Amino acid sequence: MDFSLMQRVFPFFVEAALVTIEITVLALILGLAVASLAAAAKMSRSAILRTIGTLYVSLFRGTPCLIQLFVLYFGGPQIGINLEPFAAGVIGLGLNIGAYMAESIRGALVAVDRGQTEAARTIGFSRFQTLRKVVLPQAARLMIRPLGVNTVALLKGSALVSTISVVELTYTAQSFIGSTYKPFEIFGVAALLYMIMVYAVARVVDLLDKRFAIV
Amino acid sequence: MSTQLPMVEVRGARKSFGAVEVLKGIDLSVDRGQIVAIIGPSGSGKSTLLRSINHLESLNSGEVWLDGVQVNQKLHGQAFERHINKVRQQMGMVFQHFNLFPHLTVLENISMGPIILKGMTRSDAHALAHSLLSKVGLADKIDAYPSRLSGGQKQRVAIARALAMQPKVMLFDEATSALDPELVDEVNAVMKQLAAEHMTMLIVTHEMRFAGEVADRVLFMDGGVVVEEGPPGDMFRAPQKERTRTFLKKYLSA
Numbered sequence: 001m002d003f004s005l006m007q008r009v010f011p012f013f014v015e016a017a018l019v020t021i022e023i024t025v026l027a028l029i030l031g032l033a034v035a036s037l038a039a040a041a042k043m044s045r046s047a048i049l050r051t052i053g054t055l056y057v058s059l060f061r062g063t064p065c066l067i068q069l070f071v072l073y074f075g076g077p078q079i080g081i082n083l084e085p086f087a088a089g090v091i092g093l094g095l096n097i098g099a100y101m102a103e104s105i106r107g108a109l110v111a112v113d114r115g116q117t118e119a120a121r122t123i124g125f126s127r128f129q130t131l132r133k134v135v136l137p138q139a140a141r142l143m144i145r146p147l148g149v150n151t152v153a154l155l156k157g158s159a160l161v162s163t164i165s166v167v168e169l170t171y172t173a174q175s176f177i178g179s180t181y182k183p184f185e186i187f188g189v190a191a192l193l194y195m196i197m198v199y200a201v202a203r204v205v206d207l208l209d210k211r212f213a214i215v
Numbered sequence: 216m217s218t219q220l221p222m223v224e225v226r227g228a229r230k231s232f233g234a235v236e237v238l239k240g241i242d243l244s245v246d247r248g249q250i251v252a253i254i255g256p257s258g259s260g261k262s263t264l265l266r267s268i269n270h271l272e273s274l275n276s277g278e279v280w281l282d283g284v285q286v287n288q289k290l291h292g293q294a295f296e297r298h299i300n301k302v303r304q305q306m307g308m309v310f311q312h313f314n315l316f317p318h319l320t321v322l323e324n325i326s327m328g329p330i331i332l333k334g335m336t337r338s339d340a341h342a343l344a345h346s347l348l349s350k351v352g353l354a355d356k357i358d359a360y361p362s363r364l365s366g367g368q369k370q371r372v373a374i375a376r377a378l379a380m381q382p383k384v385m386l387f388d389e390a391t392s393a394l395d396p397e398l399v400d401e402v403n404a405v406m407k408q409l410a411a412e413h414m415t416m417l418i419v420t421h422e423m424r425f426a427g428e429v430a431d432r433v434l435f436m437d438g439g440v441v442v443e444e445g446p447p448g449d450m451f452r453a454p455q456k457e458r459t460r461t462f463l464k465k466y467l468s469a
Contacts, residue, residue: 119314119373122269123328123380124304126296133327137318 006185009176016172017193023089023168024155024197030094031154032147035101042106053102060099066160068092073164089161089168097154104150108143109135141212148205152198159194169193220283222247222384222415223268228277230263237263238274239439245384248413252426252447255436256462261419264436265388268417269308270299281305282383304332307377311389313369315361315376321348322357325376332380340379347375351405367398371405384415392421403429423466427451435459 034056041053060068072081073088083091112135120130162171173190177183223245230238237260245251253261266272268279270286279286286302288295316324325347326340335343348354351371361369370390377385387406391399403425409416410429420426426433427447434444435454443450443459451467454460 113314115310115312115314116316118271119308119310119316122271122303122306122308123376124300124332125328126300129331133331134316138316 002182002185005180005182006189009180009186009189012172012176013169013189013193016167016169017197019166019168020155020158020170020194021197023086023093023158023161023166024151026090027093027097027154027158028151030090031097031101031150034095034098035105038098038102039105039109042102043109057099057102060096061103065093065096065157066163068096069160069164085161085164085166088164089158089166092164093154093158093161096157097150100150100153101147104143104146105139107146108139111142112138141209144205144208144212148201148208151205152201155197155201156194221245221280222249222282223417224278224280225264225268226278226280228264228267228279229275230260230267230272231275237439238267238277241277241436241439241441243434243441245415245417248415249432250410250414250416250418250430251432251434252418252420252430253434253436254420254423254426254462254466255434255442259436260439261434261436262388265386265417265419269303269306269386271308300332304328304380305383307374307380307382307385309370309373309377309385309387309390311392313361313366313373313393315369315373317361319360320357321353321359321361321364321372324361324372325379328376328380343379344375347378348372350378350408351375352401365398366394367401370394370402374402374405374409378409384417385409387416387418387420389419389421391425421466423451423463435462437462 038053038056041049042057044050044053069088069092072092073083073085076083076088116134116138117130120134125133158168159170162168162174165171169190173186176186180186221244223243225241225243228238228241229236237258241260241264243251243264253264255261263272267274268281268286270279274287281302282305284302286299288298290298319327322341322344325344326337329335329340329343330337345354345357348357351374353368353371353375356364356368356372361372364372374385374390390406391402394402399422403422406416406418407429418426418430430447432444433447433450435442435450435456435458437458443454443456450459451463454463
């Protein structure tokens with residue numbers, strides 16, 4: 001094992017990991033926004049909205065994320081969508097994880113006991129007031145863990161954007177192979193950095209879970 | 216004039232779940248201050264009837280009226296939503312499983328309705344919550360979360376929460392069925408107190424003794440129809456219909 005090589009490349013990898021974090025955070029924000037809309041659509045009383053929500057979720061969960069990125073980045077220009085690798089990566093990952101997060105959000109909303117909604121409605125609260133004051137505060141807690149799992153998947157899945165030439169952690173690692181021929185050390189360092197980031201996400205999820213605990 | 220109107224009136228209520236008709240044309244009239252107990256075997260439709268009054272179930276046909284206002288008006292979309300939210304504020308409902316909001320304290324459970332829906336000031340709503348909690352004997356639990364309460368305490372808070380909206384009628388859907396036997400009395404005592412204050416009440420219950428003590432009138436339902444109704448004394452002592460006799464025999468001997 002070439003420890004000195006690992007030490008030498010480490011600073012470059014840390015910088016690349018920052019790009020991975022940046023992509024993950026941006027895709028997470030996009031994913032949460034899209035997921036909230038998709039969950040609302042799937043639970044809507046309108047059949048059209050429910051169909052749109054279901055189509056979106058099946059499409060993005062039913063095809064490989066890699067193919068989705070390729071369609072967006074390589075196929076996009078054919079239909080007039082020209083995106084920089086970074087933007088394509090964020091949008092592709094965001095739309096993909098949004099489909100999974102939609103199900104996490106919907107699952108949590110559905111898991112809140114029906115009696116809670118009934119009690120709120122019989123007091124006279126509107127649908128919206130019931131959602132806002134009674135269902136969401138309870139569902140929020142139930143969605144923290146599943147959304148945490150989705151976020152970890154997103155973080156690790158962000159390695160895929162290396163294939164559309166976004167210079168993040170995996171891409172950077174690959175670029176060092178040609179000059180070093182030491183894939184074990186190079187990818188080992190990358191793996192270590194991914195593990196540290198995943199651990200950090202898990203800690204944040206734990207903290208949020210405690211913070212939102214219902215006494 | 217308005218004092219002569221029944222407080223609650225149900226006319227020709229029919230309701231099906233899929234192919235099963237659970238209400239087969241129910242008529243019911245409850246006067247102001249009257250207490251009606253609805254008894255009957257499981258699946259007789261008594262809970263569905265109570266829930267229809269509050270529009271938690273919407274009838275296939277028939278009408279529900281509360282104090283001269285039709286509950287199930289033929290309105291659509293937002294217009295019906297606004298209407299039903301107003302009407303529901305005038306009916307308190309108590310559920311078998313309490314349905315307290317677990318993320319809110321007892322105080323918040325009780326005061327959120329008056330604050331949000333009636334525009335009551337925070338301090339007025341808190342004073343109201345405090346007096347209602349004293350009434351149900353739980354003033355010391357005002358800052359507790361529901362998870363810290365026993366079943367009987369939860370149900371008493373649920374009653375206080377419903378009363379906080381100053382309803383015209385209280386609907387009790389098997390309020391003591393989920394309670395340990397030794398906790399039933401504390402909830403029944405609160406209901407008796409409301410009876411003494413002439414609150415109009417509809418009580419779906421399996422407790423014949425309590426129904427006999429508190430109700431002005433008892434309705435026996437079976438198979439989606441009202442089989443027999445009358446004052447509790449007559450009903451329990453000398454039921455007219457065979458089905459009522461069979462049902463009561465099982466319960467009163469137990």
